[in-house]
Amino acid sequence: MIKTQAYTNPIYKGYFADPFVWEYQGLYYAIGTGAAEAEGQVDEIGERRVFPLLRSDDFLNWNFVGNALLRPDPALGDNFWAPEVAYWEDKFYLYYSVGHEDKNHQLRVATSDSPLGPYQDIGALLDPQSCPFAIDPHPFCDDDGQWYLFYARDFLDTEGGVRAGTALMVDRLQGMTKLAGGGKVVLRARCDWQRFLANRPMYGGIYDWHTLEGPCVRKHAGRYYCLYSGGRWETENYGVDYGVADSVMGPYSDTGNEAGPRVLRSIPDRLLGPGHNSIVLGPDGRTEYIVYHAWDTSRSARRMCLDKLIWTPEGPRCNGPSWMPQTISIRG
Secondary structure: OEEEEEEOOOOOOOOOEEEEEEEEOOEEEEEEEOHHHHHOOHHHOHHHEEEEEEEEOOOOOOEEEEEEEEOOOHHHOOEEEEEEEEEEOOEEEEEEEEEEOOEEEEEEEEEEOOOOOOEEEEEEOOOOOOOOEEEEEEEEEOOOOOEEEEEEEEEOOOHHHOOOEEEEEEEEEEOOOEEOOOOEEEEOOOOHHHEEEEEEEEOOEEEEEEEEEEEEEEEEOOEEEEEEEEOOOOOOOOEEEEEEEOOOOOOOEOOOOOOOOOOEEOEOOOEEEEEEEEEEEOOOOOOEEEEEEEEOOOOOOEEEEEEEEEEEOOEEEEOOOOOOOEEEEEEO
8 A cells, every 4th residue: 555645855954965865675774975074074073984874764754873984094084075885795885085175085985794884995996196086976787787886077178168177977897896997978067057166276277167966877768867966056057967878888968958957956045056866766666756965045054855756758857856845655
């Protein structure tokens, strides 16, 4: 029997950015960037463990159950961003970035035998000397069992009409802990709404800087959809859009988004900066939900929200960001 239950965003009242949600053995787990991780104050976290973990048995009521990652070498930095977890062959893999504020961020991976951790860091995924800024790792498993890692990194060239800034990449994973090294560009910024900041000093130059970040991949009807967040979160143009491809390694196209993001978008005076989403199957076993963070209008915190993901002939859409009561289907 299917019954309905009401909820109102945000579904977790604490600071919880970049939410990644997954289901394991009948329970839901969420991991994200906490206030301490975002502000570079992880030394104040108890037991020197990083990234808040939440757990829920009904998808709507979430409880803090500890922090996930045993802090690696402090020399790596104090800012820990955007963790995601993959489960494969009885082991949990935690992908994340660490660095110093907005520079020198590197991708790393940690492992655990339990979804709650502790996760032990086992090394870097990209050489920070050749890639000094990489963030937002997203593991994706294709139908054949092959895993890939999507992530964001900086580009400075502007050939072919693309914009300088942070954009999206994909590479094949070898054994979950190593990249194959054949990375390909997924999407580059090409629209005005994706602008983060004009005349931004970066890498010894001044750039009209654009941002695509937070990749999340879903295969639907035989095609690959890479959802991402774009723009500057304080503006009403910020939100979630997507590119689509016939192959997991691309090429991807986001043609049709020239007027702005098509999945989620800021609503002035209600919710700001909705983005960095994950996608998860709801408790009815058939409805997909997009889980994302959004700022309150006072800009005091990013909090976890969710809304139904809707597949249309034009591509993925969403009935949010919502701030009024919504209903969710649950198996009785």
